[in-house]
Amino acid sequence: MTILFDPIRIGGLNLPNRIIMAPLTRGRTGAAGVPDPLVAEYYAQRADAGLLITEATAINAQGRGWRNAPGIYTDEQIAGWRAVADAVHARGGHIFMQIWHMGRTVLPKYANGERPVAPSEIKADGGMLDQDGNRRPFVIPRAITISEIKRTVADFAKAAERAVDAGLDGVEIHAANNFLVDSFLRDGTNRRKDDYGGSIENRARFLIETIEAVSRVIGANRVGVRLSPTNSYFGISDSQPHVTFPGVALLLNRFDLAYLHILESKPEGGLAPVSPLIRAAYKGTLIQNGGYNFESGNEAIDADAADAIAFGTLFIANPDLVTRFRRRLPLAAPDPETFYTPGAAGYIDYPFARSAA
Ligand SMILES: Cc1cc2nc3c(=O)[nH]c(=O)nc-3n(C[C@H](O)[C@H](O)[C@H](O)COP(=O)(O)O)c2cc1C
Incomplete structure (x- = not known):
């Protein structure tokens, strides 16, 4: 029986267990998107996860649209992340950075008043906080041009x-989750008539070009990809997720990626889950996420539905989740009020089991 506590090799790293910390936006990096010592402490607290995946981090200023979320395009941001990586490594941990461009969900307030870019001019549902904390509705995005696509891939x-x-x-x-790459993949947001729209291969072109470009500079075995075949965040949809996403998974087989990471909670509207089809199509390491606990995570690994399991909300309130799983200790519940608020409260002050016991 293979379980969460069994070691696994991912991306050339020997991980001590299959318990992965899912990417979690926490809004603690200020207006300039720079991780400070608090952020380093937060990740270091969780370093006994097999692998930490950081919160979504903007590749450039145009793609950054979440209040106080980090970037990796200024010298200060890079220095801040270096301290985070050092703190995690000092505790024997491993850490990948999730990188994003928020596409159509970037408010003009973040972008010098400019409209956001997306594959097609289709507005996201709802709105978002601007940097001053005011909630504003999304606007109709502008269709990104081919030369801008190339520049974004380079970014x-x-x-x-x-x-x-x-x-x-x-x-x-x-x-x-509807952000720029996903909005190319799913046909509800991609109505393009050029090489980046239409067939699955065309809708996946932006992702594939991004993987190629990223792999060229850091090597494919240091690259993971996250997909969410059936969620409807910000109103995104696909008319045939059971065809689209296994199709995308097949296209990924030609890279020797570190992993493919699927976020799929119980699909809405009674749809059959797409993850089993992705598991069958994809030849590499698969991380599953979405509503798992210790028991269901072990079951998924033992049933060979996944190689590792990512936990999101559980890691917010349980910095020592691995220890709690191992010792079957009770789990603390997270406080959604402090998911995205600045400062230490609800961030680095969740107790460790020895003080909770
Ligand atoms: C506060 C919060 C922030 C999140 N931020 C991100 C993010 O930056 N990138 C991402 O891909 N998913 C993000 N997610 C989704 C989680 O990674 C995860 O998929 C989700 O919580 C479901 O897993 P769980 O049931 O184990 O919590 C976030 C979720 C929460 C609750």
Whole structure:
């Protein structure tokens, strides 16, 4: 029986267990998107996870649109991340950086008043906080041009190079949750008539070009990819997720990626989950995420539905999740009020089991 506590080799790293910390935006890096010592402490607290995946981190200023979320495009940001990587490594941990461009969900307030870019002019549902904390509705994005696509691909590669230069062990390309890459993949947001729209191969072109560019600078075995086949965040949809996403997974087989990471909670509207089809199509290491606990995580690994399991909310409130799992200790519940608020409260002050016991 293979379980969460069994070691695994991912991306050339020997990980002591299969318990992965999912990427979690926490809004603790200020207006300039620079991780400070608090951020280093937060990740270091969780370093006994097999692998930490950082919060989504912007590849460039145009793609950054979440209040106080980090970037990896200024010298200060890079220095901040170097301290995070050093703190995690000092505790024997491993850390990949999730890199993103927020596409159509970047408010003009973040972008010098300019409209955000997306594959097509299709507005996201809802709104978001601006940097001053005011909630504003999304606007209709502008269709990104081919030359801008090329520049954005290059920015993903530059971001990956900077992350690795800063000492991170690899990057995860954020191709989930409606953000720029995902909005190319799913046909509800991609109505393009050029090489980047239409067939699955065309809709995946932006992702594939990004993987190629990033792999060229840091090596494919330091690159992970995250997909979310069935969620409807910000109103995104695909007419045939059971065809689209196994199709994308097949295209990924030609890279020797560190891993493919699937976020799929119980699909809405009684849809059958897509993850089993992705598992069958994809030949490399698969991380599953979405609503797992210790028991269901072990079951998924033992049933060969996944090679490792990522935990999101559980890691927010349980810095020592691995220890709690191992000793079957009770789990603390996270406080959603402090998910994205600045400062230490609800961030680095969740107790460790020895003080909780
Ligand atoms: C506060 C919070 C922030 C999140 N930030 C990110 C993010 O930056 N990138 C991402 O891909 N997913 C993000 N997610 C989704 C989580 O990675 C994860 O997929 C989700 O919580 C489901 O897993 P769980 O049931 O183990 O919590 C976030 C979720 C929460 C609750």
